[in-house]
Amino acid sequence: MHAHGHHHDHRATDPVCGMKVAPGGSPSAVFEGTTYWFCDPACASTFREDPTRWADGAPLTHDHDETDATHHG
Numbered sequence: 001m002h003a004h005g006h007h008h009d010h011r012a013t014d015p016v017c018g019m020k021v022a023p024g025g026s027p028s029a030v031f032e033g034t035t036y037w038f039c040d041p042a043c044a045s046t047f048r049e050d051p052t053r054w055a056d057g058a059p060l061t062h063d064h065d066e067t068d069a070t071h072h073g
């Protein structure tokens with residue numbers, strides 16, 4: 001086994017624009033117990049105006065790959 005010696009940081013996805021952001025040094029908003037991070041205060045502001053619109057689209061704990069979900073049988 002040859003492991004990739006690369007520590008994967010916990011990157012959050014800005015639900016508004018889809019950018020990868022580093023939690024901690026970015027604007028954030030808490031909605032329904034989930035913390036969302038944003039690349040910009042503008043995105044955070046947009047989110048706060050209508051959280052349901054964005055929170056539903058790209059939750060922080062999104063851990064599935066963009067694989068082809070083909071239907072077999």
Ligand SMILES: [Zn+2]
Pocket residue numbers: 014016017018019038039040043
């Ligand atoms: Zn953004």
